Amino acid sequence: MHKIKVEDKEFEIFLENDTLSKRIRLMGIQINVDYEGKCPLFIGVLNGSFLFLADLVKEINIPCEVAFIRVASYQGTTSTGEIKELIGLPDDIEGRDIIIVEDIVDTGLTLTHILKMINEKNPASVKVSSLLLKPAALKYNIDALEYVGFEIPNEFVVGYGLDYNGLGRNLTDIYRATGV
Numbered sequence: 001m002h003k004i005k006v007e008d009k010e011f012e013i014f015l016e017n018d019t020l021s022k023r024i025r026l027m028g029i030q031i032n033v034d035y036e037g038k039c040p041l042f043i044g045v046l047n048g049s050f051l052f053l054a055d056l057v058k059e060i061n062i063p064c065e066v067a068f069i070r071v072a073s074y075q076g077t078t079s080t081g082e083i084k085e086l087i088g089l090p091d092d093i094e095g096r097d098i099i100i101v102e103d104i105v106d107t108g109l110t111l112t113h114i115l116k117m118i119n120e121k122n123p124a125s126v127k128v129s130s131l132l133l134k135p136a137a138l139k140y141n142i143d144a145l146e147y148v149g150f151e152i153p154n155e156f157v158v159g160y161g162l163d164y165n166g167l168g169r170n171l172t173d174i175y176r177a178t179g180v
Contacts, residue, residue: 004175006158006168011175014157015150020131020174021055023149027129028059030147031099034127039063040097042129045114046070046087047169048103051161052131052149056101071110089117098123100144103161104132106154108140115144132157132174 002013031040039062044053046068057066070087098118105111111128118126129147136154158164159171168175 003178004171006164006175009156009158009164010178011158011168012178013173014152014155014176015160015174017160017172020149020160024052024055024131025059027147027149028056031056031129032060032062034146035062035064035097035099037062038097039065040099041065041067041090041093042099042101043089043118044068044101045103045110048161048163049101049131051169052103053101056129069114071114089121091121093118094122095124098126099147100126100128102128102130104134104157105130105142105145106134106137108138108142111142111145112140115142131160132162 004011042053042057042064044050044066047070053066057064067090068087069089100111100114100118102111115126126144127146128142128144130145131149133145133148133151134154135151156164156177157174158168158177159174161169162174163169
């Protein structure tokens with residue numbers, strides 16, 4: 001089995017890029033159907049969503065726009081439980097159809113914070129597209145979570161935008177930590 005090392009942790013292959021691409025293609029098809037006749041605004045949550053968002057919008061064949069927000073709640077491999085807003089939302093989202101794009105939803109704390117901020121600006125609709133979801137880690141009910149690539153166990157993963165202490169985002173596959 002293909003293993004890599006990122007900083008002081010060992011990781012093994014978990015989801016290969018080909019598998020990711022096929023699932024993202026299907027997610028894009030569903031979004032195209034669901035938003036036919038509309039022009040959704042995709043809001044990518046930085047830094048982790050950048051690869052997923054780029055590949056997802058390549059599958060979108062309806063008019064759309066892209067923006068980014070950056071929030072932070074992580075340090076090392078665990079959530080600090082504290083949200084720090086770093087880069088704000090676009091001003092012009094009132095009456096718009098919004099699709100928040102996340103790399104991973106684990107506890108749901110960050111996403112709950114983002115949804116609250118977006119809903120205060122009166123969008124027409126808000127849905128969430130997340131490549132990964134850890135149901136066992138979820139602490140918040142997130143009704144807007146509409147498009148999920150993969151449900152995964154509550155394990156630490158890296159690659160394809162996901163990092164460990166800032167490293168590993170550039171890996172084309174997703175790896176899970178071993179011997180944690």
